[in-house]
Amino acid sequence: MKKKLSIVDIANSLNISKTTVSFILNGRAREKRISEELVERVLKYVKEVGYKPNSLAKSLRTGKxxxxxxxxxxxxxxxxxxxxxxxxxxxxxxxxxxxxxxxxxxxxxxxxxxxxxxxxxxxxxxxxxxxxxxxxxxxxxxxxxxxxxxxxxxxxxxxxxxxVDNLFSTYNATRYLVDKGHKHIAFITFKSGQTQMIERLDGYKQAMKESKNPTLIKEIDFLQEDKPMIDPVRDFLNEHKEIDAILFGNNRLSIFGLKVLRDLNKRVPEDVALISFDDYEFFELYNPSVTAIAQPIxxxxxxxxxxxxxxxxxxxxxxxxxxxxxxxxxxxxxxxx
Structure with missing residues (x-):
């Protein structure tokens, strides 16, 4: 394996000090009154040999x-x-x-x-x-x-x-579903103590409390694999056949929901209305297109x-x-x- 060139190697090859090479490569030649002829000579050699500085070593010297x-x-x-x-x-x-x-x-x-x-x-x-x-x-x-x-x-x-204003966003979306006449609105979300997920759940709860409709909440463990998260959604919808609208806590859960609703032969929006937190370009292309809470990315x-x-x-x-x-x-x- 070819040895990676260092500043010392360049200095030895050109018979100059490594400090001079360092000043030139770091753009300090004029400050240190190094001749243009020497600068040109060093830069030409560096280009010929394909020298690339060690970024870690540079960060240790400069602090950045x-x-x-x-x-x-x-x-x-x-x-x-x-x-x-x-x-x-x-x-x-x-x-x-x-x-x-x-x-x-x-x-x-x-x-x-x-x-x-x-x-x-x-x-x-x-x-x-x-x-x-x-x-x-x-x-x-x-x-x-x-x-x-x-x-x-x-x-x-x-x-x-x-x-973003997570609490108002889900409150507003839930109120929209209530105003459309839905009474059994579910909120499917990840089980989490993160502020954004807590606030989204609180917004849903607040809207449901005001509407005097029952809350239907399903919290799912966050996992990388899809199937362990799809199954709880399916089980929840089978258990609560009265659900007529769903608000999903993020776009990944929304995609799971669309798959489950299709498997259960549930029509959107005739049987179940659906809103996703987080928009996704796929939602515009899906038939029917999916209502979404769009964040200002x-x-x-x-x-x-x-x-x-x-x-x-x-x-x-x-x-x-x-x-x-x-x-x-x-x-x-x-x-x-």
Whole structure:
């Protein structure tokens, strides 16, 4: 295997000091009054031999890696994938690259990923927080590493975050179903202590209480495999044949619901009306098209990366944190008409 060239190798080959090579490669030649002839000679040699700097070593020297760690529940989910892409584009325009991974909503995996990102000396963190990582986030903040959360947040940890009005969103969607004449409205969601899922459940409960209709709630464990999550949905619908409308807690559950309703020969919206939290382009193409609570993905991405860039570009780490709550849009389609 060919040995990777180092600054020392370049210096020895050109018979100059490694410090001079380092100054030239780091754009400090003029500051150090290094001749243009020598700069040209070094750059020409570097190009000829295909030298690439060690990014980890550079980050240790400069204190910056120009990378950002992004942790979400499931990067394959359309909501997270779209936000991640927009954050990546905005970060790149500002000189940063994104390293991202899926936590699977697992506390231990999240802790291991944070440790890995620390080893890579990432400059800041964007996190959809699972439960149980309070101390890990506090440790990052204590070490001067900025953290911005989105989708949810940790109430007991002081961080910047960007969320949507989850409680009003499900309250509004449930009220819409009530006003359409539905009385047996189910809420199918993930079993979770995360703020966003708690607030969505609370919004549903509030609307059902006001309408004096019974609550029909099914909470499902978050898993990566589909079948163990589809079966509880099927069992729940078979047990409650009176259900005439369903609000799903996110778009992945909505897709499970559509599969189950098809298998049970339930017509949408004639037998069961359906609303999904989180829109998905597939919902517009599905027949009938699916009513959805659409989150402002572009605004979420813009706010998240802009807050983090401000933290990265200022040395004044004051105690004031930004808490941004954005509005959603209820997109009415055929599944509720």
């Amino acid at each position: 890696s120009n990378t950002i760690g992004l942790l979400v529940q499931d990067i394959s989910n359309n909501f997270y994938a779209t936000i991640a892409r927009q954050i990546e584009d905005l970060a790149y325009k500002n000189g940063y690259k994104i390293i991202y991974s899926s936590t699977e909503n697992d506390t231990q995996k999240t802790q291991e990923l944070i440790a890995m990102f620390r080893d890579r000396h990432v400059d800041g963190y964007i996190i959809v927080p699972p439960e149980g990582i309070e101390e890990d986030i506090r440790s990052l903040i204590k070490d001067g590493l900025p953290v911005v959360m989105f989708d949810g947040y940790i109430p007991k940890v002081k961080t910047d975050y960007v969320v 572009g605004d979420i991405a813009d706010n998240v990366i802009n807050i983090l860039l401000r933290r990265l570009n200022t040395s004044n780490d004051n105690d004031s944190k930004e808490h941004i709550t954005l509005h959603t849009t209820l997109k009415i389609r055929k599944s509720t008409e």
